[in-house]
Amino acid sequence: MSKFHPDQARLADYVAGTLSYHETLMIAVHLHFCPECKAYVQGLEALGGVLLDDLPGEPVSDSLLQATLNAIESKPEAERRTEPSYRHPEVPAPLQKLVPSGFDTLPWRKLLPHLQVCDIEISPNGPKISLHRIRPGGRIPRHTHRGDEYTVVLKGGFSDSLGDYNPGDFLYRSGEHEHEPVAAESEECICLTVTEEPLKMTNWKWRWMNPFLS
Amino acid sequence: MMRSTVKTRTGSNYTVKASDEWADCLEAIAERQDRKSFVNLFNHFAPQIKGYARSSGLTAMGDALADELVQETMTNLWRKAHLFDRSKASATTWVFTIARNLRVDLLRRQRKHHTTLSSDDLWQEPHTEGDGADWVEKGYLERQIRLGIAQLPVDQRQVIGKVFLEDKSHQEAAEDLNLPLGTVKSRIRLALKKLRVGLEADSNE
Ligand SMILES: [Zn+2]
Numbered sequence: 363m364s365k366f367h368p369d370q371a372r373l374a375d376y377v378a379g380t381l382s383y384h385e386t387l388m389i390a391v392h393l394h395f396c397p398e399c400k401a402y403v404q405g406l407e408a409l410g411g412v413l414l415d416d417l418p419g420e421p422v423s424d425s426l427l428q429a430t431l432n433a434i435e436s437k438p439e440a441e442r443r444t445e446p447s448y449r450h451p452e453v454p455a456p457l458q459k460l461v462p463s464g465f466d467t468l469p470w471r472k473l474l475p476h477l478q479v480c481d482i483e484i485s486p487n488g489p490k491i492s493l494h495r496i497r498p499g500g501r502i503p504r505h506t507h508r509g510d511e512y513t514v515v516l517k518g519g520f521s522d523s524l525g526d527y528n529p530g531d532f533l534y535r536s537g538e539h540e541h542e543p544v545a546a547e548s549e550e551c552i553c554l555t556v557t558e559e560p561l562k563m564t565n566w567k568w569r570w571m572n573p574f575l576s
Numbered sequence: 577m578m579r580s581t582v583k584t585r586t587g588s589n590y591t592v593k594a595s596d597e598w599a600d601c602l603e604a605i606a607e608r609q610d611r612k613s614f615v616n617l618f619n620h621f622a623p624q625i626k627g628y629a630r631s632s633g634l635t636a637m638g639d640a641l642a643d644e645l646v647q648e649t650m651t652n653l654w655r656k657a658h659l660f661d662r663s664k665a666s667a668t669t670w671v672f673t674i675a676r677n678l679r680v681d682l683l684r685r686q687r688k689h690h691t692t693l694s695s696d697d698l699w700q701e702p703h704t705e706g707d708g709a710d711w712v713e714k715g716y717l718e719r720q721i722r723l724g725i726a727q728l729p730v731d732q733r734q735v736i737g738k739v740f741l742e743d744k745s746h747q748e749a750a751e752d753l754n755l756p757l758g759t760v761k762s763r764i765r766l767a768l769k770k771l772r773v774g775l776e777a778d779s780n781e
Contacts, residue, residue: 370765370768371746371761371764371765371768374739374740374764374768375739375745375746377676377740378676378739378740378741379676379677379679379680379695379699380739380743380744380745383684383689383691383693383698386698386699387693387698390697390698390699390700393700402773404665404717405717405721405773406768406773407665407669407672407673408665408666408669408717408718408721408773409721409736409740409771409773410669410672410673410676410740411666411668411669411670411671411672411673411718412668412718412721412722412725413672413725413736413737413740413741414624414625414628414668414671414672414675414741415624415668416725417624417627417628417631417741418627419622419623419624419626419627420623420626420627420630420642421623421626422622422623422626422643422646423643426622426643426646426647427615427618427619427622429647430618430622430646430647430650430651431611431614431615433647433651434614434650434651434654434655455697455700456693456697456698456700458697459692459693459697460692460693483691483692485689485690485691
């Protein structure tokens with residue numbers, strides 16, 4: 363059971379559909395692990411339904427009804443539930459399209475001795491969606507992130523000075539936050555992250571790395 | 577052919593019993609492709625979906641985008657009716673989630689924002705997977721929310737309406753209402769608490 367959740371106002375925005383693509387994805391992945399927030403989201407969806415129902419409607423033309431009837435006429439087959447052909451058990455449902463055949467087959471790139479990274483979706487202007495993988499017990503040198511960062515733990519766990527994080531935990535850190543994460547000893551740790559900017563080493567020993575991290 | 581009309585209702589004279597009627601319609605479509613039920617659903621939901629489309633940012637190109645959302649949502653109701661499960665979500669909730677997903681996809685397409693994942697990847701349908709909380713059943717949750725909304729102070733009702741049905745961030749909602757961002761955020765939190773959307777509602781009963 364995860365201990366770190368998105369706050370309720372953010373869940374409301376998720377249900378309303380007003381968050382960015384990236385924030386929406388991070389919350390969807392958290393919900394995959396968290397029955398508590400999922401139940402809350404169901405409540406918010408019921409609220410959305412009630413609010414929709416209370417809206418004063420806008421006039422709809424007869425021709426729109428006719429066009430809609432024609433549209434269902436042309437697609438008489440009811441849509442069958444399409445089960446994904448194969449689901450990798452390690453990968454949460456919302457990530458299946460981005461990680462179709464499991465974490466091990468991804469083109470990981472070594473960033474530091476204990477740390478690998480793989481960008482799974484890059485948009486020209488938006489932030490990057492990446493996976494970070496830390497070896498069991500691996501320690502990442504002290505660093506900050508030049509922009510806001512979201513993290514959801516997918517596998518294993520890690521700790522920093524603020525807490526211990528386990529699968530499903532949702533973390534939001536502002537750009538100023540500086541930390542030195544350490545992976546749990548028992549197994550490797552894989553996290554989904556969204557960063558606006560690459561991380562920036564603040565420990566003097568590693569500062570030379572900064573130009574290579576983007 | 578039935579004429580669709582503008583519907584104006586207040587929350588209070590609308591009962592949960594009526595929402596079972598929409599569930600009946602969805603089931604009739606699932607079981608026997610019942611067109612009459614579809615027209616009933618259309619006449620009830622199409623004006624609301626159009627109102628939602630217009631308040632939530634689908635205003636470019638006159639009525640074209642709003643009408644597109646209506647038609648896509650209604651067509652989806654027809655095609656997905658067999659996936660509807662009244663023990664997991666009410667018809668109104670289900671319609672809301674379908675319209676919301678299509679609205680987000682429409683906006684992304686319109687803004688040429690290409691993404692690998694579509695709305696259906698990002699929002700699980702309320703009734704598909706998982707343990708679906710039991711208290712959703714029998715309209716309990718929805719009834720409670722309806723009662724809660726009727727008792728909500730006007731300022732909180734207004735903020736909640738903006739957050740859910742308009743394409744507005746908290747910051748934009750604050751600008752609209754001429755309020756500091758902090759006030760908007762605390763009104764949202766208060767309203768959600770009063771509506772007892774979450775599980776803590778059960779323990780108080
Ligand atoms: Zn949670």
